Amino acid sequence: MGSVWASPRGGIWLSVLLRPKVAPINAACITIAAAVSVAEAVEEVLGVKPQVKWPNDLLIDGRKFCGILAESSIRGERLDFVVLGIGVNANVKLEELPEELRDSATTLYSALGRPIPRRRLLDAILRRLELHYSALLQGRFPEVLERWKALDITIGRRVVAEGPGGRIAGKVLDVDGDGSLIVQVDGGSVVRLRAGEVHILEM
Numbered sequence: 293m294g295s296v297w298a299s300p301r302g303g304i305w306l307s308v309l310l311r312p313k314v315a316p317i318n319a320a321c322i323t324i325a326a327a328v329s330v331a332e333a334v335e336e337v338l339g340v341k342p343q344v345k346w347p348n349d350l351l352i353d354g355r356k357f358c359g360i361l362a363e364s365s366i367r368g369e370r371l372d373f374v375v376l377g378i379g380v381n382a383n384v385k386l387e388e389l390p391e392e393l394r395d396s397a398t399t400l401y402s403a404l405g406r407p408i409p410r411r412r413l414l415d416a417i418l419r420r421l422e423l424h425y426s427a428l429l430q431g432r433f434p435e436v437l438e439r440w441k442a443l444d445i446t447i448g449r450r451v452v453a454e455g456p457g458g459r460i461a462g463k464v465l466d467v468d469g470d471g472s473l474i475v476q477v478d479g480g481s482v483v484r485l486r487a488g489e490v491h492i493l494e495m
Contacts (some may be wrong), residue, residue, distance in 0.1 A: 303381050304379070304413065326348075433469065434469065453491075463475065
C-alpha cells in the first residue's frame with residue numbers, strides 16, 4: 293500500500309520462511325500468531341506489556357515499535373509458502389527514524405530508556421513463534437486469538453480502514469476465527485476485512 297519499511301542499524305529485522313499446510317483463507321492467522329509471539333517475548337525479556345492493533349502493529353504507549361508483514365504464495369487450494377517479515381525498533385534512537393514517523397512510532401530503547409538485549413529478545417520471539425505457529429497448525433488457533441484479543445486495542449473502536457475494496461469507516465465488532473476484522477460500517481452494513489490498514493479514530 294505504498295508504505296516505507298525503515299530499518300536503521302540497531303533494530304531486529306528478520307524474515308521467517310514457513311510452509312503451512314493450511315487454506316489461503318487462514319493466512320491472516322499467521323500474522324496474528326506472530327504479533328502475539330513478539331508481544332509475549334517483549335514482556336518476557338523486558339517486563340513491559342505491548343498492545344496490538346489489527347492486523348500487524350505492536351505498540352507501546354500508543355506508538356508503533358514493531359511491524360509484521362506476511363507475503364504468501366498460493367498453489368492450488370493451499371498456501372505454498374509464507375515469508376513472515378518482522379521488524380522491531382530495538383536499539384534505535386527516536387531521531388534515527390524517518391522524520392515523518394516520529395510522531396506515530398517509537399523504539400524500545402527510547403520507550404524504556406535502556407539498551408535492549410537483542411539476542412535474548414530474538415531468541416524469545418522465535419521460541420514463542422514456534423509455539424503459536426504449531427498451535428495454529430494443530431487447529432488450536434482460537435487459543436492464539438484469545439491471547440491476541442487480550443492485547444488488542446482495535447475491537448470496540450471507531451476506525452477508518454483501507455483494504456482491497458477501498459476505504460470504509462465504522463466500529464470494529466470483533467476479529468473472527470480466520471483473523472478477519474469485522475466492522476460495522478457507518479450506515480449499517482457489516483463487512484469482513486482479511487487484509488488492509490486500520491487507523492483508530494478514538495483512542
